[in-house]
Amino acid sequence: MSAARNDLEDLAESVFGDAWGTGTALDSALWATLEETGLARLTLPEAAGGSGGTLVDAAEILIAAGRFAARVPLVETDLLAGWLLQAAGLEVPAGPLTAVLGAELKVPAVSGEPVSGTLRRVPWGRSAAGVVVLAGERVLLLDPASAQVTEGVNLAEEPRDELAFAGVVPLAAGTVPSRVQIEYPLRAALGRALLLAGAASSALAMAVRYATERVQFGRPIARLQAIQQQLALAGAEVAAAVAASQAAALLAQRDGVVEASLAIAAAKSRCGEAAGVVARIAHQVHGAIGFTREHDLRLVTTRLWAWREEDGTEAQWNDRLGARALEAGPDGLWPLLTGTP
Structure with a gap:
C-alpha cells in the first residue's frame, strides 16, 4: 500500500471514528469535517469543487464510513449527485446532496x-x-424545501423520504449522454457494496471482541470450537466482500464504470450475501444482548440488512450476471470472467 493510501486510510479512521454515535439524523458535525477535509466530494474534479480523487480512493473512504455507521450521504453526494451535475455541465452546490431516478416526475420538454x-x-x-x-x-436540481416531505426511514432508521413537487421550477437543468443512464445504477451499486463491506467488517470485529471478553463455564466463549467455526465463516465472508468491492472499484477506475459492470454486479451481490451471513453470526455470538437497542451492534447489522436491499438486491444483480453468462455462451464464459480476449 502506498504512503498516500496509508494517509487516506488514517484520515478516514480518524474522521469517522470520532463521529461514531447512535443518532438517526444527519451528522452535521461529521459532514462539516468531511467538507473541510475534501472527502465529501472526493472524486469530483477540482474545477467542480471536488478533490480530484479516484474511485479507488473513494473505496477506502466508503468502507470506513460503513464500518463506523456514518450518518452522512457520501455515496449520494459524491458518486451520484455531484457526478450527475458535473456530467450535465451544471454547478455543484455546497452542502449534502442526494440523487434519485425521476420515473414518476413529470418533466416538461422545455428547460x-x-x-x-x-x-x-x-x-x-x-x-x-x-x-x-x-x-x-x-x-434536474430541485430544492427539497419546495417539496411536501413525508418522512420515512429504512431498517437502519436512515432517512428515506417521499418528496412531492407541485409546479416547482428547478434550480438548474441540463442534459447528459445516454451512457449516464447506464452508469448511474452501477455507481449506486458500487457505493452501496463498499458501505456493506465496511459494515460487515465492523460486525465481525464486534463479534470477535465480545467472544474474547465473554466468559462462560470458566473460559472465554472464543475458545469454544463452535464459536470459532462461526467466526471463521464470518471472517471469510468479510474477506470476500472487501475483496469483491475493492476489485470492482479498481476495475471501474481503470476501465470505466460501465466497462466494469460485471465486477460491480458481482460485488453488490457478493456483499449482500455476506451481509446476511455476517449479521446472523454476529448476533448469534452476542446472544440476547446483541438484539437490544442500547447495544452498538445494531448500528451495523441493521445497515447490513437495509443496504443489501438497496440499489439492487442479490437476486436482481445475479439475474444480470446470469444474463451476461448466457449471452457469452460456452466459448465466451472464460474470457468474460477473466477479462481476456
Whole structure:
C-alpha cells in the first residue's frame, strides 16, 4: 500500500471514528469535517469543487464510513449527485446532496418550466441542500424545501423520504449522454457494496471482541470450537466482500464504470450475501444482548440488512450476471470472467 493510501486510510479512521454515535439524523458535525477535509466530494474534479480523487480512493473512504455507521450521504453526494451535475455541465452546490431516478416526475420538454410529481424513498431527502434527479437524459436540481416531505426511514432508521413537487421550477437543468443512464445504477451499486463491506467488517470485529471478553463455564466463549467455526465463516465472508468491492472499484477506475459492470454486479451481490451471513453470526455470538437497542451492534447489522436491499438486491444483480453468462455462451464464459480476449 502506498504512503498516500496509508494517509487516506488514517484520515478516514480518524474522521469517522470520532463521529461514531447512535443518532438517526444527519451528522452535521461529521459532514462539516468531511467538507473541510475534501472527502465529501472526493472524486469530483477540482474545477467542480471536488478533490480530484479516484474511485479507488473513494473505496477506502466508503468502507470506513460503513464500518463506523456514518450518518452522512457520501455515496449520494459524491458518486451520484455531484457526478450527475458535473456530467450535465451544471454547478455543484455546497452542502449534502442526494440523487434519485425521476420515473414518476413529470418533466416538461422545455428547460426552465415547472416540474411536478413524487420522488419516493429519497435518501436523506429532508436533510439535503439539493435533490438531483435523473429523468431520461435530463438532469434536474430541485430544492427539497419546495417539496411536501413525508418522512420515512429504512431498517437502519436512515432517512428515506417521499418528496412531492407541485409546479416547482428547478434550480438548474441540463442534459447528459445516454451512457449516464447506464452508469448511474452501477455507481449506486458500487457505493452501496463498499458501505456493506465496511459494515460487515465492523460486525465481525464486534463479534470477535465480545467472544474474547465473554466468559462462560470458566473460559472465554472464543475458545469454544463452535464459536470459532462461526467466526471463521464470518471472517471469510468479510474477506470476500472487501475483496469483491475493492476489485470492482479498481476495475471501474481503470476501465470505466460501465466497462466494469460485471465486477460491480458481482460485488453488490457478493456483499449482500455476506451481509446476511455476517449479521446472523454476529448476533448469534452476542446472544440476547446483541438484539437490544442500547447495544452498538445494531448500528451495523441493521445497515447490513437495509443496504443489501438497496440499489439492487442479490437476486436482481445475479439475474444480470446470469444474463451476461448466457449471452457469452460456452466459448465466451472464460474470457468474460477473466477479462481476456
